[in-house]
Every structure is written in C-alpha cells, then in structure tokens.
Amino acid sequence: MTTDVAPAVDWPSLGQSFADSYAQFEANDYLGSRDEQRNETVPEPAVVDAEEPECADELRQAWLRPVENLRSFFAHEAANFTPWLAQHLHLIEAAAWFANPLTLVGTEQKIAGYRIDILAKTLVDGHERFVVVENQLERTDADHLGRLITCAAEVNASHAVWVTTEFRDDHLKVMEALQRNHKDCAFIPLVIDGAIMNDKGSASFKLATPPTYSSPEDHLREKLQESLRKAQEVHHTLERLEQLLADHPDVDFSRYRDIVEETGLWSYWADKCGDRLLERIPEERRKRVV
Numbered sequence: 001m002t003t004d005v006a007p008a009v010d011w012p013s014l015g016q017s018f019a020d021s022y023a024q025f026e027a028n029d030y031l032g033s034r035d036e037q038r039n040e041t042v043p044e045p046a047v048v049d050a051e052e053p054e055c056a057d058e059l060r061q062a063w064l065r066p067v068e069n070l071r072s073f074f075a076h077e078a079a080n081f082t083p084w085l086a087q088h089l090h091l092i093e094a095a096a097w098f099a100n101p102l103t104l105v106g107t108e109q110k111i112a113g114y115r116i117d118i119l120a121k122t123l124v125d126g127h128e129r130f131v132v133v134e135n136q137l138e139r140t141d142a143d144h145l146g147r148l149i150t151c152a153a154e155v156n157a158s159h160a161v162w163v164t165t166e167f168r169d170d171h172l173k174v175m176e177a178l179q180r181n182h183k184d185c186a187f188i189p190l191v192i193d194g195a196i197m198n199d200k201g202s203a204s205f206k207l208a209t210p211p212t213y214s215s216p217e218d219h220l221r222e223k224l225q226e227s228l229r230k231a232q233e234v235h236h237t238l239e240r241l242e243q244l245l246a247d248h249p250d251v252d253f254s255r256y257r258d259i260v261e262e263t264g265l266w267s268y269w270a271d272k273c274g275d276r277l278l279e280r281i282p283e284e285r286r287k288r289v290v
Helices: 011-023 027-031 056-061 077-087 089-096 142-154 169-181 219-247 254-280
Strands: 103-111 114-124 127-135 159-164 186-196 202-207
Touching (some): 077 103, 077 114, 077 127, 089 159, 089 186, 114 142, 142 169, 169 186
Parallel strands (some): 159 186
Antiparallel strands (some): 114 127, 186 202
C-alpha cells in the first residue's frame, strides 16, 4: 500500500519569495490612484479642542486640595473660621445629609457654662430643633468632645456636629457609640478634607467614619465596614466633580465620562444588591430567650 506524503515546506524560500514580491508591490496600483497623486502626502486631520479658557487644564485638575495647616488662611478659629462656617451652613447641610436647611441662631453661644461655636435650628418632623456645632482647626481633643455632648444635652439638640481637620480614633469610636445609642440626637463627625487657597478662603467637608480594626471574631463586619468607607469616598468624589461641572460650564470634562459611566453602573448594582439584603436582614439582632 502506497501512502502519499506531502513534501516539507521550504519556509526560508517561501519567506524570501514573499519579500521579493512585496518589494515590487505598489499600493496605489491597486487603489486606482492617478500617477500624479502618487507622490503627494495626505495631511492627517488636525484634532483641535473646542475653545476653552486659557486655564482650562488647571481647572480640570482643580480640586479642593488638602492643606497641612488651615490656619494659613483661617488664621484664628473663633475670629475667622467660626464666622465663615456660620455663613456657609449649607456645606454642613450637604455633608451631614440634613433633610432641611439650617438657620443660624448665633455663634459663641453660652450654654451650660460653655460657649458652643455655632448654634442653629432645623426642622425635624415638623418641629424646630436646635443643632450644635463645634469646630476645630487641629486634631480633636477631649475638651471639645465634652463641650459638644454637654451643650447638645442642655438644649435637647436634634444634631450635634463636630467639624475638625483630624479625628482621633477613640473620639470617632465615641461618636459612633453616641450615634448608635442616642436615638433622639444624631452625632455627626465631619472632617475638613480640603480647602481652596484664595482671598476669601473656602473649605470642604465629608463624613468621617470610624477606622476599620482587625476583627478576628467578626471578619465579615470588618469587610463590610471597609466597603462602607469606599462607598462614601465614591459619593464624595462624584459630588465634587458635579460641583466642578457646575462652577466651570465652559470647560470640557468629557475625558472622564467613561469612568463616571462605569462608576454609576457599579453603584446601581450595589444599591440593588443592598436593597435585596435589607429585605432579608432584620433591623434588630435576634435575642435568645433565657
């Protein structure tokens, strides 16, 4: 029986033949170009951005940048920062998710032997309630914490807000415990996470969350707490971008559209998943009957 065997391919010769043929190839012959057009160079279309302000690149990069020392433009806490904050209570409203606007009552108000930095009012369930605000330009201390708690109790406040540049971990834990166990008053820690260095001075705030500690007995809570912090950061970032868009309508931010689109998609699915989980998880922990 005879078996046909295909001859081995001579790869070097085949490669050389291809190279020789390609060297003689003239693309224009096959594209139907005229002889007089063969030597012409077709210019590439220029990509020109729409007309923008000269500082457009700087504005796209603009952010309320963190500053090491807020006293560089809020020189004095009581004389500069507190009055400015009292005139910009809408920043606290947005950061702390107030349901209704804040109305200023006064600054440096004397309550129970202390002076609270800002005393305001807001509507809660149709009734006016007091809101106390303590602010600092440095790391938190026990004196401000005690003052906040005492003044909030004295005026039966609906909200106790603590604004500072940096929270001590133990103070955040205290605020978390107060928020969880005191149902009639919301204890809200706000951190100053950025500032604009200009003549008037401006600052931005965000909710501070307690640090995530290693929990050998409850790894799931640790992971969920980490996810919470990331979700809050996403919200703050998109909210800041929204403000930039509103402040600079003549600047093009389209280069960020794909990122925002994908972020919104993941946030949507996270929200739907959260709703499904809340339907199955009871509001209070089940207690064993002894």
